[in-house]
Amino acid sequence: MIDLTTKYLGLSLENPLVVSASPLSEEVGNIRRMEDAGAAAVILPSLFEEQIHVESNTLDRFLWQGTESFAESLTYLPDMPGYHLGPDGYLEHLRRAKQAVKVPIIGSLNGASTGGWVSYAKKIEEAGADALELNIYFISTDVDMPGGQVEQMYVDLVSQVRASIRIPVAVKIGPYFSSLPHTARRLDQAGANALVLFNRFYQPDFDLENLEVVPNLILSTPHELLLRLNWVAVLYGKLQADLAVTGGVHSGVDVLKSMMAGARVAMMTSALLKNGIGHLAVVETELRKWMEEHEYESIHQMQGSMSQRAVADPSAFQRANYVKVLSSYTLKADAA
Numbered sequence: 001m002i003d004l005t006t007k008y009l010g011l012s013l014e015n016p017l018v019v020s021a022s023p024l025s026e027e028v029g030n031i032r033r034m035e036d037a038g039a040a041a042v043i044l045p046s047l048f049e050e051q052i053h054v055e056s057n058t059l060d061r062f063l064w065q066g067t068e069s070f071a072e073s074l075t076y077l078p079d080m081p082g083y084h085l086g087p088d089g090y091l092e093h094l095r096r097a098k099q100a101v102k103v104p105i106i107g108s109l110n111g112a113s114t115g116g117w118v119s120y121a122k123k124i125e126e127a128g129a130d131a132l133e134l135n136i137y138f139i140s141t142d143v144d145m146p147g148g149q150v151e152q153m154y155v156d157l158v159s160q161v162r163a164s165i166r167i168p169v170a171v172k173i174g175p176y177f178s179s180l181p182h183t184a185r186r187l188d189q190a191g192a193n194a195l196v197l198f199n200r201f202y203q204p205d206f207d208l209e210n211l212e213v214v215p216n217l218i219l220s221t222p223h224e225l226l227l228r229l230n231w232v233a234v235l236y237g238k239l240q241a242d243l244a245v246t247g248g249v250h251s252g253v254d255v256l257k258s259m260m261a262g263a264r265v266a267m268m269t270s271a272l273l274k275n276g277i278g279h280l281a282v283v284e285t286e287l288r289k290w291m292e293e294h295e296y297e298s299i300h301q302m303q304g305s306m307s308q309r310a311v312a313d314p315s316a317f318q319r320a321n322y323v324k325v326l327s328s329y330t331l332k333a334d335a336a
Contacts, residue, residue: 002291003298004284006040008242008264009131009168009193011104013040015287016255016299017280020246020267021046021108021135026093028100030277037280041104043267044097046135047090047120049111087120094127104130106170110137117157118164131168134161135199151183155190162191170244172196175227184235194242195235196267197228219270224248229261234317236262236307250274252286259299260306 004015019025019034021043031042097105107129109117117134124132136157140150154173162169171192177183184195205216225248232243245258246267258266271279296302304310308317 002288002296003300004287006259006264006299006303008041008244009106009170011041011130011168013104013265014038015040015284016259016263016265017284018244018265018267019043019272019280020269021110021133022269022273024269024272024277025097028093028096031097031105032100033277034280035101035103037278038284039103039280040265041106041130042097042101043106043108043133044090044094044129046108046110047087047124049109049117087123091123091127094124094129098128106131106133108133108135110135118160121161121165125165125167129167131170131193132161132165133170133172133196134158135172137174137199137201139201147178151177151186154183155186158187158190158192168193170194170196170242172199172246174198174201175231176201180231181235181238184239184241188239188241192241194244194264195239196244196246197231198247200224200247219273220247220250221270222248222250222254225254225257229257230317232258232263233261233307236304237309252283252290255283255287256290256302257306259302260304262304262307264303 006013006016008016008018015038017039018041019039023045024030025034025042025044034042094105094107105128107124107127109120109124109132111117121132134157136154138150138153154171158169158171169192171187171194173183173187173195175198187195200220202215202217204213206212207214225245228245228247232245235243242264243262244265244267245261245263246269249255249258249266249268250271255266268280268283271283275282291297308314
């Protein structure tokens with residue numbers, strides 16, 4: 001009997017397949033379908049820091065303006081275009097999702113400053129979330145801001161949220177740190193129960209006809225998995241926090257690689273947007289088939305088996321491999 005169970009954020013999961021935050025999870029019906037297709041946990045769409053600020057500021061403005069016209073206007077609610085779920089709607093959606101399925105439901109906050117995060121972290125806990133994922137999305141464009149200050153922002157945010165709630169906290173970060181292992185350890189020490197590698201920083205495009213900067217969303221590809229595998233394999237065994245892979249997970253083989261690097265779970269969104277929610281069942285079938293053919297009995301058996309500390313040649317994760325790769329490519333080119 002193949003054992004796919006794993007533990008993540010202190011939660012016992014039936015398998016390592018987790019649906020990461022996306023618009024797919026805005027509908028409770030979709031969350032039910034995810035559970036039926038094999039998802040072991042579902043992360044709700046992120047509640048954005050801007051949503052919290054916009055709702056608060058807009059409400060204050062509308063109430064203030066209303067006092068100059070007529071009292072009845074105090075009952076008006078401001079229109080919030082561009083957001084599917086406002087803060088209050090988000091909490092209600094979380095409650096409904098918890099009632100609809102048995103798999104863990106993980107809340108998600110996306111932002112870069114403490115602001116309303118601490119108070120909403122508490123509200124998400126009170127609404128019944130099994131855990132909270134902090135998606136810290138900050139890109140410094142200030143030439144006077146040193147890297148150490150950016151890292152301290154991350155650490156302070158995690159520390160404050162960790163101190164305010166009891167449920168487990170995962171921290172989703174990007175790869176752009178001068179010393180990722182050091183930053184990872186600081187976040188671990190600040191109380192992160194898991195690190196999710198990596199969020200994707202979306203670069204805008206230029207519209208030359210209208211001379212505008214426009215959003216540019218491209219779904220992930222399996223090639224993006226390599227960056228995640230490398231860093232999970234390097235960090236495995238060096239932190240107390242669990243490790244999770246997100247970005248580039250599209251198949252059962254991708255999940256297997258993630259587990260062998262040292263991840264507890266593999267998260268996917270783009271694969272489901274491309275192939276439908278039912279693709280989860282396909283991935284689980286691929287996972288079981290490979291394990292049967294290669295005589296693996298459990299996920300736990302393979303976790304970390306190809307991490308930096310487990311492989312015969314740890315230099316494969318370091319500069320020596322960089323030189324080796326470039327040299328081998330040159331030889332191939334010469335032979336041709």
